Amino acid sequence: MKQMSSSHMDNIPSTPGKFKMEKSPYNHRFRWHYSSLAKLTFWSFVFLGLILVFFYKSPSTTSSSSIPSDLSRRSLKTSSWGGLAWEKRVRSSARIRSRNGFSVLVTGAAGFVGTHVSVALKRRGDGVLGLDNFNDYYDPSLKRARQSLLERSGIFIVEGDINDVALLHKLFEVIPFTHVMHLAAQAGVRYAMENPYSYVNSNIAGFVNLLETCKNANPQPAIVWASSSSVYGLNTKVPFSEKDRTDQPASLYAATKKAGEEIAHTYNHIYGLSLTGLRFFTVYGPWGRPDMAYFFFTRDILKGKSIPIFEAANHGTVARDFTYIDDIVKGCLGALDTAEKSTGSGGKKRGPAQLRVFNLGNTSPVPVSDLVSILERLLKVKAKRLVMKLPRNGDVQFTHANISFARREFGYKPTTDLQTGLKKFVRWYVSYYGSVKKSDQ
Numbered sequence: 001m002k003q004m005s006s007s008h009m010d011n012i013p014s015t016p017g018k019f020k021m022e023k024s025p026y027n028h029r030f031r032w033h034y035s036s037l038a039k040l041t042f043w044s045f046v047f048l049g050l051i052l053v054f055f056y057k058s059p060s061t062t063s064s065s066s067i068p069s070d071l072s073r074r075s076l077k078t079s080s081w082g083g084l085a086w087e088k089r090v091r092s093s094a095r096i097r098s099r100n101g102f103s104v105l106v107t108g109a110a111g112f113v114g115t116h117v118s119v120a121l122k123r124r125g126d127g128v129l130g131l132d133n134f135n136d137y138y139d140p141s142l143k144r145a146r147q148s149l150l151e152r153s154g155i156f157i158v159e160g161d162i163n164d165v166a167l168l169h170k171l172f173e174v175i176p177f178t179h180v181m182h183l184a185a186q187a188g189v190r191y192a193m194e195n196p197y198s199y200v201n202s203n204i205a206g207f208v209n210l211l212e213t214c215k216n217a218n219p220q221p222a223i224v225w226a227s228s229s230s231v232y233g234l235n236t237k238v239p240f241s242e243k244d245r246t247d248q249p250a251s252l253y254a255a256t257k258k259a260g261e262e263i264a265h266t267y268n269h270i271y272g273l274s275l276t277g278l279r280f281f282t283v284y285g286p287w288g289r290p291d292m293a294y295f296f297f298t299r300d301i302l303k304g305k306s307i308p309i310f311e312a313a314n315h316g317t318v319a320r321d322f323t324y325i326d327d328i329v330k331g332c333l334g335a336l337d338t339a340e341k342s343t344g345s346g347g348k349k350r351g352p353a354q355l356r357v358f359n360l361g362n363t364s365p366v367p368v369s370d371l372v373s374i375l376e377r378l379l380k381v382k383a384k385r386l387v388m389k390l391p392r393n394g395d396v397q398f399t400h401a402n403i404s405f406a407r408r409e410f411g412y413k414p415t416t417d418l419q420t421g422l423k424k425f426v427r428w429y430v431s432y433y434g435s436v437k438k439s440d441q
């Protein structure tokens with residue numbers, strides 16, 4: 001904004017050079033007054049124009065957030081909320097319909113995990129309100145389709161951003177949420193090299209905004225949020241345990257999730273917020289993310305395009321502990337159900353509060369080349385494999401979860417193997433995108 005106004009001002013020729021002296025002093029005075037008036041009018045218009053431009057460009061006139069425009073370019077632009085009808089929809093969506101049910105704010109509700117978790121919560125009678133900015137990191141029409149799915153279950157998704165402080169404040173003013181399921185994030189390991197600020201904006205600034213609102217809320221909600229298996233970074237000891245070091249992230253994505261875990265510690269320590277971080281291990285399934293390998297491999301195999309399969313040095317196997325979405329949903333609900341209440345109120349801590357981190361994985365890593373073989377069988381199409389060296393852009397060679405902690409705390413027990421889960425994914429993929437030709441996402 002500042003830049004715009006100064007460059008605009010630089011383009012206006014300076015008036016003294018243009019000022020033509022008149023012989024008569026009266027004339028002169030008249031000309032001077034006339035000129036001053038014209039100048040005053042002119043600058044008033046410029047000023048008014050700048051104000052108008054500011055309000056037009058501003059994402060929400062009620063927002064007190066001051067995120068630089070490049071950081072918020074994919075996030076705040078869709079914000080539209082407020083009004084009586086809007087409030088009515090919010091209340092109806094968040095209404096609890098079962099005894100001892102929760103009222104849960106689900107951020108990232110139009111996302112892959114967010115959609116599945118929201119439906120599961122609603123189904124058992126909890127009140128669910130979604131929040132999503134519908135950004136275009138991947139095809140927003142898939143997010144809209146998920147939104148329609150949620151609407152059919154009576155779940156309203158507020159269109160807005162976790163960086164919109166005024167919006168978050170308003171939501172907590174309307175609904176005294178008992179829980180927040182925080183799944184809004186900038187995901188994807190490799191994209192962090194392309195758009196690093198998006199990770200800082202969503203995974204750090206957005207998370208802090210949310211925690212600020214939660215800490216001031218009365219009552220404070222308990223928060224369960226999505227961390228990532230990527231925090232184990234370059235660790236070589238497997239399976240990964242929550243007790244292992246997490247100080248050598250291999251991507252900015254991982255670093256922002258790790259930062260989230262430290263930030264969670266701080267808000268728990270200072271304000272008594274109950275916080276549970278879930279380290280998801282490569283979640284896949286129907287309604288999944290098109291930026292993930294299993295998803296775009298399916299698309300490209302069907303199209304007859306070659307697919308890049310990474311391998312480590314000396315033909316080393318690259319493998320992931322792929323975890324099916326239904327197992328992840330069970331883990332999310334288990335974490336919510338065992339989350340203790342926050343202990344603070346109105347921004348003040350009243351006692352120690354719960355702080356937890358859990359691995360949610362499948363406990364059986366599968367090489368990426370085996371994933372491709374399963375897809376080939378399910379799709380009945382031979383893949384054009386292009387074996388490539390694992391790029392040095394954030395990928396790690398291997399992930400494997402130790403889940404004993406989640407099993408002990410809330411009986412987490414994944415039951416879907418990759419073959420079964422991919423079968424369900426492929427069935428969904430074909431029904432959603434129709435024929436091969438139409439699968440042009």
Ligand SMILES: O=C(O)[C@H]1O[C@H](OP(=O)(O)OP(=O)(O)OC[C@H]2O[C@@H](n3ccc(=O)[nH]c3=O)[C@H](O)[C@@H]2O)[C@H](O)[C@@H](O)[C@H]1O
Nearest residue numbers: 187188189228229230280281282292293308309310368395
């Ligand atoms: O557990 C997590 O915390 C993360 O999981 C997911 O990251 P990843 O495990 O890296 O998933 P994904 O990209 O599907 O690659 C899968 C495999 O295919 C390999 N891979 C990938 C691309 C390619 O072109 N070729 C290839 O072989 C690749 O080397 C890898 O071995 C989420 O995206 C991330 O948001 C985060 O949630």
